[in-house]
Amino acid sequence: MNYLTKSFVKDPNIVSRKIAGEVILVPIRNNVGDLKNIYTLNGVATRIWELIDGKRQPEDIKKVILEEYEIEEEEAEKDLLEFLSQLKEIKAIVASDV
Amino acid sequence: MPKKTETLNLKREDFASIAQEVLGRGRALRFKAKGGSMSPFIRNGDVVEVVSVNGKINLGDIILYRSSYGNPVVHRVIRRSKESVITKGDSLPSSDQPVLSRQVLGRVVTIQKNGWRIRLGTPTGRLLNVLLATISPFSFLIYPSLRLLKKPISPFTSNASNPCLFRLPHS
Numbered sequence: 183m184n185y186l187t188k189s190f191v192k193d194p195n196i197v198s199r200k201i202a203g204e205v206i207l208v209p210i211r212n213n214v215g216d217l218k219n220i221y222t223l224n225g226v227a228t229r230i231w232e233l234i235d236g237k238r239q240p241e242d243i244k245k246v247i248l249e250e251y252e253i254e255e256e257e258a259e260k261d262l263l264e265f266l267s268q269l270k271e272i273k274a275i276v277a278s279d280v
Numbered sequence: 281m282p283k284k285t286e287t288l289n290l291k292r293e294d295f296a297s298i299a300q301e302v303l304g305r306g307r308a309l310r311f312k313a314k315g316g317s318m319s320p321f322i323r324n325g326d327v328v329e330v331v332s333v334n335g336k337i338n339l340g341d342i343i344l345y346r347s348s349y350g351n352p353v354v355h356r357v358i359r360r361s362k363e364s365v366i367t368k369g370d371s372l373p374s375s376d377q378p379v380l381s382r383q384v385l386g387r388v389v390t391i392q393k394n395g396w397r398i399r400l401g402t403p404t405g406r407l408l409n410v411l412l413a414t415i416s417p418f419s420f421l422i423y424p425s426l427r428l429l430k431k432p433i434s435p436f437t438s439n440a441s442n443p444c445l446f447r448l449p450h451s
Contacts, residue, residue, distance in 0.1 A: 197301050201294050207282065208298055215302035217290075217311035218327065221282040268282050 189278040190266065191236035196274045198231065205231050207274055221272060226251060227265055236278040240266060296352040296385070299344060303332040303386045309344075317369030318342070318354060320423060321412065326393040328354065330386035337365055337381075340409030342388040342400065345379050354388060356409070358416045370412060373420040 192198070197208040197215060205228045207221040223231055226247065233243045240262055247258050269275045290298070295311075302309045310329045313322050322328060322342070330344045337343060341357045345367070355367035355376060364378035391398040399405050415422060 197298060197305075199294060199298055201291070206290075208302065210302065210305070210307050214308040214310050214329065215298070217295075217298070217309065219284065221284055223282060227282065265282075272282060274282070 187239060187241070189236055189239050190234050190269075190275040191278045192231075192234060193273055193276050200228065204228055207231075207272075209272060209274065221274070226261075230262065230265060231269075234269075234275060292351045296346050296350065299330070299352060299385050303330065306332060308389070309386065313354060317372050318356070319371045321370050322354065322388075322391055323393060326391055328388050328392075329390040330354075331389050333384055333387045337384065337387070338406070338409070340406070340411075340413035342409070343367065343379070344385045344388065345383045346385065347383070348377055352385070356413055356416060358413045368416050370416060370419050371423055 195210040197210065198205050199208075203225065205223040207223065208215050208217060209219065209221075229247065229250065230243055233246055244255070244258055244262050247253065247262065248255060251258075253261075266275065299309050299311075308329050308331045310327060313326050313328050314324060316324050328342075333343070337357055337360065339357055339360060342354060343357060343365070344352060344354050347353050353367070353376070355369050357365045358368045358375060359366040361378075364380050365384075366375050367379055368375040389399065389401050391400070400409060412419070
């Protein structure tokens with residue numbers, strides 16, 4: 183899948199909360215939100231999570247990250263794509279139809 | 281990048297907020313219990329599963345609610361009235377402030393401990409809940425006594441942590 187040209191939305195089976203500047207993700211699996219298996223996102227990941235809205239493509243998110251953080255474009259793109267892939271793996275996001 | 285974690289010391293208000301959202305979506309919430317106020321039925325570290333309360337709250341139900349200070353609490357219903365329920369921690373000597381229906385987040389349906397799973401929605405589970413609610417006013421006296429009986433008792437030794445009931449006369 184070419185992640186750069188896809189938009190993503192947050193999976194409805196994820197509850198997220200921003201706590202002390204970091205986001206925690208609580209996946210709901212088999213109708214159970216399990217607080218024993220939750221995910222925490224660091225600062226940049228938290229910002230990317232906030233930018234995932236079903237409209238922005240990863241290319242747009244990358245631009246925002248490049249503006250807000252001191253990071254090389256190549257590295258930003260690599261990290262962003264890896265992060266999106268991980269979010270998809272844990273079923274935190276799904277490809278948007280928009 | 282997403283970091284998976286098993287234990288996260290959520291602040292009480294954050295826990296309550298997440299619980300409210302998950303349960304509000306009609307899903308169950310599973311978490312590790314903290315504290316010993318419901319001991320020995322729910323011990324620190326036991327895993328409990330909570331679902332939203334559909335219908336009335338029954339005597340003996342163990343409910344998750346927000347206290348008047350906003351703290352999430354898991355205690356047993358020992359009395360009911362039209363407007364509120366009275367809860368109490370099994371191992372505590374006194375009951376809590378009345379809990380209004382809007383404070384209730386959910387009802388405990390399963391407890392996992394030592395490889396066992398106690399289902400409270402079954403007839404046996406409900407009966408156990410009612411029984412424990414009935415003895416609850418005396419539970420702070422009963423449970424310590426039971427703990428004492430469970431300890432191995434040797435007639436040949438006597439100390440504070442291992443009390444001797446029958447002391448042999450010294451020869």
